[in-house]
Structure formats: structure tokens, C-alpha cells
Amino acid sequence: MTEATQIDGARVNRLRAGLKRRYARERRFRAYGLLAIAVAVGFLLLLLGRIVEQGHTAFYTHTMTAPVYMDPARVDRAYPQGTNFEQLVAEQQLRRLGVVDDAQGTKASAMRGLFSSELKFVAAELITRQPGLVGQTVTLSAPLSDDADLYLKGEISKDTPAEQRRLSDEQIAWLDRMDAGGQIAAHFNTGLFTKGDSTEPELAGVLGAVIGSALMLLVTALIAIPLGVGAAVYLEEFAPRNRLTDLIEVNINNLAAVPSIIYGLLGLALFINWMHLPRASPLVGGLVLALMALPTIIIATRSSLKAVPPSIREAALAMGASKTQTVFQHTLPLAMPGVMTGAIISMAHALGETAPLLLIGMVSFVPGLPHSLVEPTGALPSLVYIWENASERAFHERTAAAILVLLAFMIVMNAAAIVLRRRFERRW
Amino acid sequence: MKFKLFRAPEGRNGGPADPTDVPRMGGQVLPAADAAPQPERNAAETSLTPAPRPSAGAGGPVGATKICARDVSVFYGDKQALFDVSLDIPDKTVTALIGPSGCGKSTFLRTMNRMNDTIPGARVTGRIEIDGEDINAKSVDPVLLRARVGMVFQKPNPFPKSIYENVAYGPRIHGLATSKGELDDIVQASLKRAGLWEEVADRLHSPGTGLSGGQQQRLVIARAIAVEPEVILMDEPCSALDPIATARIEELIDELRERYCIVIVTHSMAQAARVSQRTAFFHLGRLVETGDTEEIFTNPRERRTLDYITGRFG
Numbered sequence: 139m140t141e142a143t144q145i146d147g148a149r150v151n152r153l154r155a156g157l158k159r160r161y162a163r164e165r166r167f168r169a170y171g172l173l174a175i176a177v178a179v180g181f182l183l184l185l186l187g188r189i190v191e192q193g194h195t196a197f198y199t200h201t202m203t204a205p206v207y208m209d210p211a212r213v214d215r216a217y218p219q220g221t222n223f224e225q226l227v228a229e230q231q232l233r234r235l236g237v238v239d240d241a242q243g244t245k246a247s248a249m250r251g252l253f254s255s256e257l258k259f260v261a262a263e264l265i266t267r268q269p270g271l272v273g274q275t276v277t278l279s280a281p282l283s284d285d286a287d288l289y290l291k292g293e294i295s296k297d298t299p300a301e302q303r304r305l306s307d308e309q310i311a312w313l314d315r316m317d318a319g320g321q322i323a324a325h326f327n328t329g330l331f332t333k334g335d336s337t338e339p340e341l342a343g344v345l346g347a348v349i350g351s352a353l354m355l356l357v358t359a360l361i362a363i364p365l366g367v368g369a370a371v372y373l374e375e376f377a378p379r380n381r382l383t384d385l386i387e388v389n390i391n392n393l394a395a396v397p398s399i400i401y402g403l404l405g406l407a408l409f410i411n412w413m414h415l416p417r418a419s420p421l422v423g424g425l426v427l428a429l430m431a432l433p434t435i436i437i438a439t440r441s442s443l444k445a446v447p448p449s450i451r452e453a454a455l456a457m458g459a460s461k462t463q464t465v466f467q468h469t470l471p472l473a474m475p476g477v478m479t480g481a482i483i484s485m486a487h488a489l490g491e492t493a494p495l496l497l498i499g500m501v502s503f504v505p506g507l508p509h510s511l512v513e514p515t516g517a518l519p520s521l522v523y524i525w526e527n528a529s530e531r532a533f534h535e536r537t538a539a540a541i542l543v544l545l546a547f548m549i550v551m552n553a554a555a556i557v558l559r560r561r562f563e564r565r566w
Numbered sequence: 567m568k569f570k571l572f573r574a575p576e577g578r579n580g581g582p583a584d585p586t587d588v589p590r591m592g593g594q595v596l597p598a599a600d601a602a603p604q605p606e607r608n609a610a611e612t613s614l615t616p617a618p619r620p621s622a623g624a625g626g627p628v629g630a631t632k633i634c635a636r637d638v639s640v641f642y643g644d645k646q647a648l649f650d651v652s653l654d655i656p657d658k659t660v661t662a663l664i665g666p667s668g669c670g671k672s673t674f675l676r677t678m679n680r681m682n683d684t685i686p687g688a689r690v691t692g693r694i695e696i697d698g699e700d701i702n703a704k705s706v707d708p709v710l711l712r713a714r715v716g717m718v719f720q721k722p723n724p725f726p727k728s729i730y731e732n733v734a735y736g737p738r739i740h741g742l743a744t745s746k747g748e749l750d751d752i753v754q755a756s757l758k759r760a761g762l763w764e765e766v767a768d769r770l771h772s773p774g775t776g777l778s779g780g781q782q783q784r785l786v787i788a789r790a791i792a793v794e795p796e797v798i799l800m801d802e803p804c805s806a807l808d809p810i811a812t813a814r815i816e817e818l819i820d821e822l823r824e825r826y827c828i829v830i831v832t833h834s835m836a837q838a839a840r841v842s843q844r845t846a847f848f849h850l851g852r853l854v855e856t857g858d859t860e861e862i863f864t865n866p867r868e869r870r871t872l873d874y875i876t877g878r879f880g
Binding site for chain 2: 378379447449450451452453454455456457458459460463468472
């Protein structure tokens with residue numbers, strides 16, 4: 139009896155020791171998991187923080203509002219576009235600040251450097267619309283130049299030696315006085331979202347690129363999703379299993395791993411050089427991205443078709459449904475959440491893809507907004523690339539802003555994927 | 567046990583079935599299966615090599631022969647799963663296919679609505695006739711065949727749609743109803759016949775997957791009978807159900823017997839005894855013995871049948 143309990147006690151002790159070890163292992167594993175998540179989240183926050191920190195200033199901008207006397211001697215009523223409004227405004231601003239210009243007009247020229255070239259168009263448009271304003275004093279509102287804007291945002295410092303900054307001490311003093319006089323106001327940079335690209339940072343916006351990207355994705359979605367889903371359904375549900383289909387399957391998997399720049403080369407050779415489609419157009423961009431998205435969509439669709447329980451297929455077949463009815467009435471609808479998710483994720487990838495766009499000419503400077511599928515346009519990722527390479531400092535903050543817009547676009551797409559998934563998801 | 571223990575000695579010894587059985591053999595039994603195998607079987611058994619060639623249709627069929635299988639073999643790739651099965655299945659009768667796992671009974675069941683066609687690499691040889699028509703003939707469309715031969719699976723597999731849609735699916739794809747009202751009638755009649763109407767009448771449009779396991783299985787049966795099949799194949803229809811749900815399904819099978827030819831694969835000897843009038847025992851891909859259920863359970867002719875039904879293996 140006592141012997142038995144002793145043996146039992148030893149057994150329990152051994153079990154207990156082992157248990158301690160097992161729990162310790164579990165705790166260690168949890169700690170690793172937490173650590174991995176913390177590192178990942180940390181990097182993500184670092185990335186986002188850096189972009190937001192760099193880009194948030196691009197979301198507001200400074201405008202100068204000043205009374206301008208539309209001197210009838212200088213303003214051509216018949217052809218207001220020909221008037222040098224910048225000089226006119228600069229001279230009047232100098233007078234208001236009590237600065238006497240020299241014979242060469244260097245002060246007026248320096249003052250002009252504080253205004254955006256937009257000033258001219260704002261004034262000319264006003265006079266074109268209301269010619270009666272000539273001879274009167276009007277209040278004009280126009281953006282400041284990128285450098286003046288940067289100074290007011292605190293990104294150009296007075297403490298930097300004068301020869302190392304793009305604004306002279308004089309210009310800075312004028313800006314300070316105009317600011318103190320209430321002529322300068324900061325406001326939300328709507329132009330960033332309503333304008334196309336421009337060589338002037340203060341006039342550059344992302345809308346052209348957003349539309350370009352959206353048009354491209356439209357082409358991609360219209361081509362890649364039906365083709366990809368169709369190919370996947372055929373391969374998974376109808377195709378015989380033989381050496382040919384095995385070969386096709388292996389190659390689809392390989393294609394998913396081909397570097398995207400290769401697709402760019404293919405697109406250049408196929409769509410532009412051979413089919414003579416207009417280069418840098420959303421049509422060509424969308425076709426190239428469709429080629430790239432196809433393998434991913436096929437793989438995602440096939441795996442979600444595979445995941446549909448065979449019992450549903452059997453049920454439909456045993457009811458006398460034909461193969462096609464089984465696939466389109468039962469299997470595919472059940473696979474739809476997975477298909478949707480795969481398609482949207484590959485679309486999001488396509489949205490962010492830059493390398494193939496470089497090769498089909500989408501990296502060129504395209505001002506204004508696109509209107510059709512066949513004219514040259516920009517795209518968001520190539521805009522980021524162009525702006526990052528621009529020499530003007532003001533483009534740096536806008537690069538970060540464009541990245542934020544791109545990320546927002548992707549978040550919207552991924553959110554759409556989740557919503558669609560929820561909608562299509564059915565229990566079985 | 568409710569079985570009467572009659573004719574035990576002859577059967578145990580592997581002797582020929584009672585000669586009085588012969589005239590009762592359903593009339594339509596092919597002569598080759600009827601006349602030839604009997605002496606052959608005797609020879610085989612006396613030489614101690616168990617190569618059973620049971621005479622098809624021995625016993626007391628309730629209806630006329632509905633399905634007639636001759637030398638049916640099934641291959642999955644290189645592997646042969648079924649060896650020369652010849653069996654007559656009478657109409658308006660429940661025929662149970664019993665046997666240990668992997669004995670080929672489900673495979674045989676699936677040859678009768680050509681579900682094996684859907685398995686890549688599966689090949690069926692031999693001849694299966696339903697009402698005298700070869701179902702493997704080129705002119706027979708498996709889709710149409712499956713409208714005549716319904717099937718109920720082991721695990722209830724309602725479509726992830728509403729109860730109504732589940733039952734209406736078959737009539738819809740086969741174009742059996744010309745109007746919404748007609749379809750409604752079919753759905754109601756099928757659910758009633760499957761004994762499910764009372765429970766679901768007020769929630770026809772809620773998902774079929776929300777029902778209990780037993781209700782789902784009855785829904786699947788309703789779905790199968792909605793197309794007015796002639797034959798219903800059931801592949802272990804109760805193995806995923808609790809005893810109460812099982813009892814309901816068994817009752818239902820008994821009711822359905824009046825209208826359909828039912829073939830049921832079951833692992834439960836008790837179930838076979840309860841619901842079937844005819845039983846076929848399969849072992850290692852071969853049909854070992856077939857006959858009236860009472861006779862198989864009380865007076866099997868084959869040693870292996872006895873061993874199996876008394877639980878000595880399987």
C-alpha cells in the first residue's frame with residue numbers, strides 16, 4: 139500500500155517537473171510572439187511617423203492677399219494675359235513696405251520671387267471676367283512661392299547662412315512684415331487634391347496621378363479579374379489532370395514570382411512597340427499591371443475553390459446539376475470571399491507597382507488632369523518617384539504627402555476587400 | 567432479436583438456397599446470373615476456396631427488379647476497389663449494403679448514379695441496368711440519370727441557401743415546375759414527405775445550414791425527392807446523427823419505401839436489420855452474400871457473413 143503511494147508520488151513529481159518545463163516553454167513562445175509583433179508594429183509606426191512628420195506640412199499652404207491697383211497704363215484690357223501682373227504687384231508691395239527700388243529693379247525682382255506664378259493667372263482671369271476693374275483697386279489673393287511658403291512653415295531658417303538658403307535676408311524681412319501686416323494667411327492646401335502635377339511645387343497636386351492610377355486599375359480589374367477567375371475555374375474544375383496542366387500550373391506559380399520590371403519590358407515590347415498603343419497611357423499601364431496581377435488572382439482563386447467542401451460539389455452533382463451549374467451556382471459563390479480578397483489584394487499590389495510603369499513611360503512629367511484612357515498620364519507611385527527626384531525642396535514634403543495619399547488609397551481598397559468578404563461570406 | 571431462426575442448417579453449410587426461392591426471384595433476373603452460378607458456388611465452397619458468386623436475387627424481393635448489376639468492377643487508377651459484383655435490387659424495397667470499412671459498398675452505391683465519374687482516374691466496368699437500360703451507355707446523360715437516381719450522403723450537406731431554395735433547387739434546374747405556385751407545392755410536398763414540414767413551415771427562408779443535424783439530413787432527403795427520383799441511394803445517412811434523429815430518419819426511410827427503390831449503405835447491423843428487406847454483404851471489394859434481410863441475419867450462407875454480423879470482425 140505505502141509502496142504503491144510512493145511510486146505514485148514519484149510519478150506525480152516527475153509529471154509535475156515536466157509540466158513546469160512545458161509551461162515555461164509556452165511562456166517563452168508567447169514572449170517571442172509578443173516581441174515579433176512589437177518589432178513589426180515598431181517599424182510600421184516608425185515608417186508612418188516619418189512619412190507623416192515629413193508630409194503633414196504639405197497639407198496646408200500660405201496665400202498672400204493684397205490690394206492691387208489695376209493701373210490702366212499697365213493693364214491691357216483687351217489682352218490681360220500679356221500684362222506683367224507680378225511686376226505690378228511687386229512694385230506696389232514694395233511701395234507699401236516703403237522700399238525704394240534701384241535702377242535695375244533688383245528689389246522688385248526679389249519681391250516677385252516671393253509670389254507664385256499663379257498670381258499672374260489669378261489677376262488675368264479676374265480682368266478677363268470683369269474688364270471694368272481696370273483703373274480700380276482690387277484685392278488679389280494668390281499662393282506664395284514655394285520658398286516663401288517653406289520659410290513660413292519654418293523649414294527655411296533665418297539662422298542658416300544667407301548664401302545657403304534660397305531666400306535673402308531682405309526677402310525674409312519683407313515676408314515677416316507682410317505676415318505681421320495680416321497679408322499672409324495659412325489654409326488647407328486644397329490644390330494638392332484638385333490639381334495635376336506642375337513644375338511649381340506650390341501648384342502641384344496629386345489629382346492627376348490619382349485619376350491616372352484609378353483609370354489604370356479599372357483597366358487592370360476589367361481584364362485581370364475575369365481572365366484570372368475564368369482561368370482558375372477552368373484549371374481547377376474542368377481541366378483534366380495531365381502533364382500539360384501540371385506544366386501550366388507550375389508556370390503560373392513561377393509567373394507570380396517574376397520581377398515586375400520584366401512585365402514592364404514585356405509591356406513595352408508588346409503593347410507599345412508591337413501594338414502601337416499610346417505610351418504612358420492608363421490603357422497600357424493597366425494592361426501591364428493586368429499581366430502582373432493575373433497569376434496572383436489565378437492562384438488565389440484556385441486555392442479558394444479548393445477550400446470549398448467537396449460535400450457541396452457532391453450534393454449539387456448528385457442532384458443532377460451539370461458541371462457548369464455546380465461550379466457557377468455552388469462552388470464559385472462559396473469561393474467568392476477568397477476570390478474577392480485575392481483580387482483586391484493583387485489590385486492593391488498593382489496600385490503600388492512602380493517599376494513596370496517606368497518602362498512604359500509613365501514616369502514622365504504630365505501636367506493637368508487626364509481625360510481618357512489613351513492619353514499620357516501619371517500614376518501615384520510614379521508621381522512619388524518624380525517628386526522625390528525633383529530639386530525643389532518643397533517637393534520633399536509633397537512626396538511624403540503623395541505617399542500618404544497612396545497609402546490612403548490602399549487602405550480604402552483593403553477595407554473594400556474586408557467589406558466584400560463579409561458580405562459574401564456564408565456558412566456551410 | 568425479432569428474427570425467426572428458420573432454415574439455419576442449410577444456410578450455415580453453404581448449401582443452395584431453398585429451391586422454393588427460385589420462382590420468387592423477381593421474374594426479371596437474367597438467366598445467366600440465375601442459373602449458372604449456383605452449381606459453380608457449390609463447387610467453389612466444397613473446394614474450400616471462398617470465391618463467392620452469390621446468385622443475384624436469391625430471396626424474396628418485394629417489388630420487381632429495378633436495378634440489375636452484372637460483373638461490376640470499379641478501379642481507382644490501378645487499384646481495383648470492386649470485383650465483379652452482380653446484384654439485383656428490387657423496386658419499392660429497402661436494400662441494405664453492409665460490410666466492413668473499405669469493402670466497396672459505398673463504391674458500388676456510387677456506380678448506380680455514376681458519381682464515380684466525378685472522381686479522376688475512376689473506371690467502371692460491367693453492366694448496370696435500371697429498368698433494363700444500361701446507365702453507362704453513351705446515350706445516357708449522367709445529369710439526367712442523377713435526376714432519376716437521387717443520393718443522400720453520410721454528412722448532411724444542404725446548400726448554404728435557404729430551406730426553400732435547397733428543396734427547390736432540383737425542380738428548378740430540371741425545369742420541373744412551370745410556375746412559382748407549382749414550385750411552392752413541390753417544396754411543400756417534398757418537405758411533408760420528408761417529415762420536416764411541421765418543423766420548418768414558418769422559416770422556409772432561413773438558412774438550411776441552421777437546422778440540426780437530423781433536420782438537415784431530412785432536408786437533404788426532401789431535396790432528393792423533390793425531383794421525383796425512382797431510386798434513392800443513401801450512403802450511411804445516419805452515421806453523423808444521434809439515436810433520436812436516427813430513429814426519425816429510419817422511420818422516414820420506411821415510409822419512403824412505398825414509393826421508391828431505396829439502397830442504403832450502413833455500418834450499423836441493427837439499422838440494416840431494422841430498415842431493410844434485402845441485404846447484401848460486401849467484403850474486400852466482393853459481394854459475399856445477398857438475400858432477404860431476415861435470412862442474412864438469421865441464416866447466412868457464408869462463414870464471413872456470420873462472422874461479420876455477429877461482430878467477430880469489421
